[in-house]
Amino acid sequence: xxxxxxxxxxxxxxxxxxxxxxxxxxxxxxxxxxxxxxxxxxxxxxxxxxxxxxxxxxxxxxxxxxxxxxxxxxxxxxxxxxxxxxxxxxxxxxxxxxxxxxxxxxxxxxxxxxxxxxxxxxxxxxxxxxxxxxxxxxxxxxxxxxxxxxxxxxxx
Amino acid sequence: xxxxxxxxxxxxxxxxxxxxxxxxxxxxxxxxxxxxxxxxxxxxxxxxxxxxxxxxxxxxxxxxxxxxxxxxxxxxxxxxxxxxxxxxxxxxxxxxxxxxxxxxxxxxxxxxxxxxxxxxxxxxxxxxxxxxxxxxxxxxxxxxxxxxxxxxxxxxxxxxxxxxxxxxxxxxxx
Numbered sequence: 001x002x003x004x005x006x007x008x009x010x011x012x013x014x015x016x017x018x019x020x021x022x023x024x025x026x027x028x029x030x031x032x033x034x035x036x037x038x039x040x041x042x043x044x045x046x047x048x049x050x051x052x053x054x055x056x057x058x059x060x061x062x063x064x065x066x067x068x069x070x071x072x073x074x075x076x077x078x079x080x081x082x083x084x085x086x087x088x089x090x091x092x093x094x095x096x097x098x099x100x101x102x103x104x105x106x107x108x109x110x111x112x113x114x115x116x117x118x119x120x121x122x123x124x125x126x127x128x129x130x131x132x133x134x135x136x137x138x139x140x141x142x143x144x145x146x147x148x149x150x151x152x153x154x155x156x
Numbered sequence: 157x158x159x160x161x162x163x164x165x166x167x168x169x170x171x172x173x174x175x176x177x178x179x180x181x182x183x184x185x186x187x188x189x190x191x192x193x194x195x196x197x198x199x200x201x202x203x204x205x206x207x208x209x210x211x212x213x214x215x216x217x218x219x220x221x222x223x224x225x226x227x228x229x230x231x232x233x234x235x236x237x238x239x240x241x242x243x244x245x246x247x248x249x250x251x252x253x254x255x256x257x258x259x260x261x262x263x264x265x266x267x268x269x270x271x272x273x274x275x276x277x278x279x280x281x282x283x284x285x286x287x288x289x290x291x292x293x294x295x296x297x298x299x300x301x302x303x304x305x306x307x308x309x310x311x312x313x314x315x316x317x318x319x320x321x322x323x324x325x326x327x328x329x330x
Binding site: 044045057058061062065084085086087088089090 | 185186187188189255280281282285286287288289290291
């Protein structure tokens, strides 16, 4: 009897309904745009974090600023300019190509070219060494003798 | 011998780069506001909320704008220096009180001295964003035409005051 009531009670138990977490903002599309733009902007308080990631007070203020400007119909480029006018190119994680950032943008390619050049030289020298003529039997005998002497005496 | 030369060379170049890197202060971000007009604002005064301060009112004189807050610990570090400077009456110091509560700010001034000719309240920090503030305290030197000529991020040190701010102020006033 108790078993039956237990089963009945179990059947009565309502499954717990769970809801999906409500989006933090009323406008998810806008919020996504805010996140996308602020992910490219540096937080100046904690410099190795983006504005999107940072919870510094200034970062939150700036995120609000970005949000309200987007609501006012500003384009991403306009908002980026707004930030640069106040904090300089340093806020951009992708700095623009300018005279003082040429090395930053071009440096890796210069290094790559230097590496390729070095590798080319090395391979050419190596090939030249490998294709040098075979040893004559006389040279081989002399080399063997030298090697044996080297193993015993230790001078190369 | 030769095969040690290349790694040694790379090592030396790397050391030079790292040594220079150690000396650089990553917090010192060059401000794009230097030689630009001071962004306009009109904010209520800390001591007298009925009145406002606007940079336009100060045209024709060289002045210092100091962003401060009662909750800001490094502000205390530079504060005696500012109080001293204000007593010499070489150049007026105006305060921009950043994201602070009025009572706290007033109490702080009463306790540590008030070097400011006037202080304006930037309660929500919007004006400070226009000034590119990212670490209180920050200090600006603004010339007679209302153009920002110098910006210091972080506390003003005696060295900065003697070697940079005061000579610049004298030149701008002259």
